[in-house]
Amino acid sequence: MTIREQAYQMKLEAPVLAGLSDETRNRALLAVADALAGNAQDIFAANAEDVSAAKEQGVSTQVIKRLIFNEAKLKDVTAGIRCMVDLPDPLGQLQLARELDEGLVLKRVTCPIGVIGVIFEARPDALIQISSLCIKSGNAAVLKGGKETARTNKVLFDIIYKAVTEAGLPSGCLFLAQSHAEIDELLSCDGAVDLLIPRGSNKFVRYIMDHTNIPVMGHADGICHIYVDDEYDQEMALNIITDAKTQYPVACNAAETLLVNKNAAPQLLPALKERMAAVNVKLVGTKEAAGWLSCEVIEDGEAFRHEYGDLILAVKVVPDLKAAVEHINRYGSHHTDSIITKNDENAAYFMRMVDSAGVYRNCSTRFADGFRYGFGAEVGISTGKLHARGPVGLEGLVTYRYELHGSGQIVGDYASGKASFHFKDL
Amino acid sequence: MTIREQAYQMKLEAPVLAGLSDETRNRALLAVADALAGNAQDIFAANAEDVSAAKEQGVSTQVIKRLIFNEAKLKDVTAGIRCMVDLPDPLGQLQLARELDEGLVLKRVTCPIGVIGVIFEARPDALIQISSLCIKSGNAAVLKGGKETARTNKVLFDIIYKAVTEAGLPSGCLFLAQSHAEIDELLSCDGAVDLLIPRGSNKFVRYIMDHTNIPVMGHADGICHIYVDDEYDQEMALNIITDAKTQYPVACNAAETLLVNKNAAPQLLPALKERMAAVNVKLVGTKEAAGWLSCEVIEDGEAFRHEYGDLILAVKVVPDLKAAVEHINRYGSHHTDSIITKNDENAAYFMRMVDSAGVYRNCSTRFADGFRYGFGAEVGISTGKLHARGPVGLEGLVTYRYELHGSGQIVGDYASGKASFHFKDL
Numbered sequence: 104m105t106i107r108e109q110a111y112q113m114k115l116e117a118p119v120l121a122g123l124s125d126e127t128r129n130r131a132l133l134a135v136a137d138a139l140a141g142n143a144q145d146i147f148a149a150n151a152e153d154v155s156a157a158k159e160q161g162v163s164t165q166v167i168k169r170l171i172f173n174e175a176k177l178k179d180v181t182a183g184i185r186c187m188v189d190l191p192d193p194l195g196q197l198q199l200a201r202e203l204d205e206g207l208v209l210k211r212v213t214c215p216i217g218v219i220g221v222i223f224e225a226r227p228d229a230l231i232q233i234s235s236l237c238i239k240s241g242n243a244a245v246l247k248g249g250k251e252t253a254r255t256n257k258v259l260f261d262i263i264y265k266a267v268t269e270a271g272l273p274s275g276c277l278f279l280a281q282s283h284a285e286i287d288e289l290l291s292c293d294g295a296v297d298l299l300i301p302r303g304s305n306k307f308v309r310y311i312m313d314h315t316n317i318p319v320m321g322h323a324d325g326i327c328h329i330y331v332d333d334e335y336d337q338e339m340a341l342n343i344i345t346d347a348k349t350q351y352p353v354a355c356n357a358a359e360t361l362l363v364n365k366n367a368a369p370q371l372l373p374a375l376k377e378r379m380a381a382v383n384v385k386l387v388g389t390k391e392a393a394g395w396l397s398c399e400v401i402e403d404g405e406a407f408r409h410e411y412g413d414l415i416l417a418v419k420v421v422p423d424l425k426a427a428v429e430h431i432n433r434y435g436s437h438h439t440d441s442i443i444t445k446n447d448e449n450a451a452y453f454m455r456m457v458d459s460a461g462v463y464r465n466c467s468t469r470f471a472d473g474f475r476y477g478f479g480a481e482v483g484i485s486t487g488k489l490h491a492r493g494p495v496g497l498e499g500l501v502t503y504r505y506e507l508h509g510s511g512q513i514v515g516d517y518a519s520g521k522a523s524f525h526f527k528d529l
Numbered sequence: 530m531t532i533r534e535q536a537y538q539m540k541l542e543a544p545v546l547a548g549l550s551d552e553t554r555n556r557a558l559l560a561v562a563d564a565l566a567g568n569a570q571d572i573f574a575a576n577a578e579d580v581s582a583a584k585e586q587g588v589s590t591q592v593i594k595r596l597i598f599n600e601a602k603l604k605d606v607t608a609g610i611r612c613m614v615d616l617p618d619p620l621g622q623l624q625l626a627r628e629l630d631e632g633l634v635l636k637r638v639t640c641p642i643g644v645i646g647v648i649f650e651a652r653p654d655a656l657i658q659i660s661s662l663c664i665k666s667g668n669a670a671v672l673k674g675g676k677e678t679a680r681t682n683k684v685l686f687d688i689i690y691k692a693v694t695e696a697g698l699p700s701g702c703l704f705l706a707q708s709h710a711e712i713d714e715l716l717s718c719d720g721a722v723d724l725l726i727p728r729g730s731n732k733f734v735r736y737i738m739d740h741t742n743i744p745v746m747g748h749a750d751g752i753c754h755i756y757v758d759d760e761y762d763q764e765m766a767l768n769i770i771t772d773a774k775t776q777y778p779v780a781c782n783a784a785e786t787l788l789v790n791k792n793a794a795p796q797l798l799p800a801l802k803e804r805m806a807a808v809n810v811k812l813v814g815t816k817e818a819a820g821w822l823s824c825e826v827i828e829d830g831e832a833f834r835h836e837y838g839d840l841i842l843a844v845k846v847v848p849d850l851k852a853a854v855e856h857i858n859r860y861g862s863h864h865t866d867s868i869i870t871k872n873d874e875n876a877a878y879f880m881r882m883v884d885s886a887g888v889y890r891n892c893s894t895r896f897a898d899g900f901r902y903g904f905g906a907e908v909g910i911s912t913g914k915l916h917a918r919g920p921v922g923l924e925g926l927v928t929y930r931y932e933l934h935g936s937g938q939i940v941g942d943y944a945s946g947k948a949s950f951h952f953k954d955l
Contacts, residue, residue: 115858118883118884119882121881122881122882201902201903203896203902209902209903216915312742313742316738316739318913318915336937339937342937343937346939350939350941428544432540432541432544454930455548456545458544459930460931462931462932463932463935465934465935465936466633466934466935466936466937466938467938469940470933470935470938470940471931475629475943476627476635476931477627477635477952487744488723489724489746489915489928492928492929492930492931493930502914504885504886504918504919505886505887506880506887506889507867507892508889508890508892509891509892509893510892511768511891511892512893513769513776513893514776514893514895514901515776518776524901524903
C-alpha cells in the first residue's frame with residue numbers, strides 16, 4: 104500500500120478510533136508505557152546503532168545529542184505517558200447545549216481531528232510523545248521520522264503498535280512511514296490527512312509549510328525579543344537576558360534580540376557587555392548599541408529578522424516603548440516576547456500591542472513551553488493564530504461537531520413563520 | 530499604495546484597533562447602522578445601476594437575485610448590526626489564569642486575529658455583515674467584492690468607512706480593494722493577512738483555497754446527505770427530504786443525496802417518486818434505486834460526489850447503516866448530514882461515525898446556519914476542522930494570547946531544581 108492509500112484507509116477507519124472509550128484509550132497508553140519499559144534494551148541497542156552510524160557520517164554533535172535515546176529519556180517519556188492517563192478525557196466534552204425550539208436540541212461536542220501526519224527529524228522522544236497525545240485524543244497518526252533515527256523509530260513503533268492494538272485500538276490507528284520519498288507523498292494527502300505537525304529545524308518546518316495544502320501546526324522561526332524599558336531593575340534584566348539567551352540557545356523560545364530603551368542604555372549596556380563576555384555570548388548591534396558594546400555592527404532592519412540559535416545576541420537601542428513594539432511586530436516571529444519594566448502602564452501597553460503568542464513581563468522567554476504552562480504534555484508551539492496558539496496540548500488535537508436532535512422539524516416552517524426559534528441554553 | 534503595502538500597513542496598525550474598548554467598537558457599529566439607513570437612497574441608486582448593467586450583460590437571474598440590495602435587505606442588515614451591539618464582547622475574555630509559581634502568573638486572554646481578507650462575489654449584504662463582525666471583534670478587514678456590484682460596494686464602503694472612522698476607529702481598520710487583479714495580490718499577502726474568508730460559488734472558493742498559503746475559513750462544497758434508516762416515520766421522512774431539497778436548493782446545506790436502507794426502500798421510494806414529482810424535483814439514482822423510481826440511472830461511487838445546487842436529488846439504496854456512513858464519509862463534503870430514524874442506537878452510531886461539522890437526527894439539513902443556531906450573526910460555514918467548524922460566529926474571529934506576569938523568574942532556576950512550579954488555577 105502506498106502512504107496515500109494507507110492514509111485514506113486510516114481516514115475511513117478514524118471514526119472507529121474516535122468512538123472508543125476514554126478507558127480503552129488510557130489502557131492503551133498504560134500498555135505503551137509498560138511495553139517501552141519492558142523492551143528498553145532493544146530500544147537502546149537500536150539507538151546505539153543509529154548514533155554510531157550518525158557519528159561515522161559526521162553528523163553534528165548538536166544533532167547527535169537530540170537523537171540519543173537513553174535511560175533518562177525513556178524514564179521521562181514513560182512518566183509523561185502515565186501523567187497523560189490522568190488528564191481529563193478531551194473527547195465528548197459538551198461545549199454547548201441549546202434548545203432551538205421544542206424538540207429541537209443543538210449540542211456541540213468535542214471529537215478528534217481525524218488523521219494527523221507527524222513529521223519529525225532526529226527526535227525519537229517526539230515519536231513517543233506525539234503518538235501518545237494522538238492516542239489519548241483518539242486521533243489516527245501517520246508518523247514519518249528522520250533517517251538518522253530509522254532503527255530507533257522502527258523499534259519504538261513496533262513496540263507501541265503491538266501494545267495499542269493488543270489493548271483494543273483498531274489496526275489503522277498508527278502507521279510508520281519508512282521511506283524518505285514518502286514525505287512529499289504525505290504532504291499531498293489532502294482529503295485524508297487533516298493536520299500536519301512537523302518537529303525539526305526551521306528549514307525543515309518551512310519546507311513543509313511551503314509544500315502542502317494541509318493545515319500545519321507549529322512554527323518555523325523563533326525570533327524572541329527582550330525589551331528593557333527605562334524604569335527597570337538592572338540585576339533582574341541581566342539575569343533574564345542571560346537565561347533567555349544561554350539556558351538552551353537552540354530552543355525556539357531563546358531570545359535572539361535585545362531592545363534597550365535609550366534612557367536605559369548608558370546604565371545597562373556596559374554591564375551587559377561584561378556579563379555576556381562571562382557566559383561566552385557574542386554581541387552584535389546597531390551602530391548606536393555597538394558604541395556602548397564595542398561589538399560587530401549590523402544594519403538596523405532586516406538583519407534583525409534572524410534566528411541565531413546560538414550564543415549570539417543582537418542588540419538595538421530604541422527611542423521608546425512604541426518603537427520597541429513596532430520592531431517586534433515587524434521583525435519578530437510572533438512567538439514569545441518579554442518586557443522588563445517596573446511601569447505597570449508600559450507593561451500593559453506591551454502586552455496589548457505585541458502581536459505574539461506569548462507576551463511576558465519580567466521573566467524569561469524560555470518559559471514558553473507546555474510543561475512549564477502546566478499542560479502536562481505538548482504537541483509543539485504554534486505561531487499560527489488559528490485553532491491553537493503558543494504551546495499546544497491535547498486541546499489542540501480536538502475539534503467539535505454540532506449535533507442537532509430533532510423530531511421532524513423542517514426549515515420551511517420557520518421561514519414561513521409557522522414555527523419560531525426560542526433559543527434556550529440548557 | 531498597492532494592496533500588499535496597504536495590508537502590511539494595516540497589520541502594523543491592527544494592535545491599535547485591537548486595543549479599543551468594546552464601547553468604542555459598539556459605538557462604531559451603531560454609527561454604521563444609522564449611516565446606512567440615512568443614506569438608503571444613494572445605496573439603492575448605485576445598486577439599480579449595478580443591476581441594470583448586469584441584466585444588459587445577460588447575468589443569470591440567480592446571480593441578479595443575489596446582487597439586488599433593496600429596502601428589505603437594508604432592514605435585515607441594520608437590524609443585524611444592532612443585535613450585534615448587544616452581543617458580549619468577544620475580546621479580553623480570560624480563558625485561563627494559573628499561578629505557575631509564587632509571583633509568576635499565566636493568563637490566556639482572547640484577542641482579535643488581526644487582518645482578515647474578505648473576498649465575496651455578488652453579495653452586497655455580505656460586505657456589510659462581515660465588516661460588522663470584524664468591527665465587533667476588533668479585526669482589520671481588506672474587502673474585495675465582485676465586479677457585478679462594484680458601484681453598490683463602493684457606496685456601502687464609503688458610508689461604513691466614514692461612520693467608523695468618525696466614531697474613533699483607526700484609518701487602517703477597513704480597506705476596499707477595487708481592481709479585479711487585486712484578488713491574486715491579496716492571496717499572496719501571507720505575513721500581512723492572517724485569514725481569508727471567501728463567500729461565493731464553489732468554483733470561486735475552491736480557486737481561493739488552491740491559490741494561497743493564508744489560512745482560509747469556509748467551504749467549497751456542500752454535499753449534504755439524508756439517510757433514511759429501516760425504522761422510520763414515512764411522513765416525517767418525506768417532509769424532511771422535501772424541505773432539505775427544495776426550501777432553497779442553491780444553499781450549501783441543501784441535500785444532494787438520499788440514502789435509503791434496503792428495508793425502507795419498498796415503502797419509501799414509490800411515495801418519494803410521487804412527492805418529488807409534485808415539487809418538480811428530478812430524481813437520479815443507482816440501478817437499484819432507479820428500479821423503484823423509474824428515473825435516470827447514475828453509476829454508484831464518484832457520480833455521487835456532486836453538488837447539484839438545483840432541484841435534482843441523487844438516490845441510492847444501501848444495505849445498512851454502516852454502508853450509509855461509509856458512503857457519506859467517502860463522497861460527502863463533511864458539511865451536514867441527517868439520519869431519519871426511530872432507533873436511538875442507530876442515531877447515536879450515525880452521529881458518532883459521520884465525520885461532518887453537523888450530524889443531525891430527524892430534521893432538515895437546512896438548519897445548518899448561524900442564525901438558526903442562535904449565534905446572532907455568521908461569517909460563514911466552515912467544513913475545515915481546525916479553528917472553527919460548522920456555522921461560524923464572532924468566536925471564529927478571535928484567537929488568544931498567553932500573558933506571563935513575572936517578577937524576575939528565569940528558567941535556569943527551575944531546571945536546576947532551585948525553584949519549582951506549583952500550578953494553582955486562580
